[in-house]
Amino acid sequence: MEGIMKCVVKTAAGVGNVELVQRPIPQVGPNDILIKVHAVAVCGTDVHIMNWNEFASSRMIPPMIIGHEFSGEVVEKGELVSQIQIGDAVSAETHIVCHTCDVCHNGQEHVCPHTRTIGLSRDGALAEYACIPAENAVVFKKFANWEVLSLMEPFVAAVHAATQFPVAGKSVVVIGCGPIGAMGASVAKKCGAAKVIAIEPVSDRGKKALEMGADVLINPIEEEVSKAVPMANDGNLIDVVLDFSGNVGAIQSSLTYIKPEGKIAVLGLSDRQLSFELSEFVYRGLTLKGIAGRRMYQDWETAKGLLASGLDLSNIITHKLPMTEFKEGLRLMKTGECCKCVLIP
Structure with a gap:
């Protein structure tokens, strides 16, 4: 074109x-x-790029189109593309992997050491059109609207975290209820968690977690979590902890309320060191698992099933702006005044 x-x-x-x-x-x-882009959700990564912190400056070589959480319609395809059709509605897995290393060969493409990322190490989708490898496109036959479809990349990361360990019939704590944490609470509840307890100090984010399915909200500034969490769980310790905050102190505090053989999945990022007493961790049989992106493409298929079962993400979107107002979208994300802001090209 x-x-x-x-x-x-x-x-x-x-x-x-x-x-x-x-x-x-x-x-x-x-x-x-080639995709005609219909909606792009602003991500914290876009703010990092604007602020040019170490994360962004070590990964990006400008000039580069930003934006990686998006939806759109396929308008052109390469001569070797057969699995995608013109007119398909798609979102995208943003990690472009090598398929040749031992990690990829063992079915763990989501942690491929040679990963390139759309909107960071190659041109992204905050544009009227975006070009991506066909294998990274995920087709959605049914979806609520283009804005919700633009949330798929972070939503599927939440699916990865919330389904890393079985949660059906279990008690689950969700630490950090920004957009991905709120979606994680929703996934855990939809997957049959007996009780979902959200830990979040920001009032608006805590309310959003309750809207999305959390049963109880604890403000860690106002309450002592080591006591409040078991109290919210009928006096019992917790089976599974999902961290979306990267708050090292909050993760360490989870050791005070998690059961022996409890599971901790961490999607949040931090440059601080996590420390704990190893013997306690060993004798209690605890599991700590890092969550990197999305399992390719199992988590995408699980996400489709959850949406088909009625999981509704529309409440996650609090602001919708034209692409020309991208600076306001970045500001809203930086200040935390939005849950998710979606830009329309």
């Missing part, structure tokens, strides 16, 4: 330098598809 499109680009290294520009519509390679 020929023509010019509008897109949001990190134009140069350094703080800021994120601008709305015009570029040629990207050309598809033999294994690529």
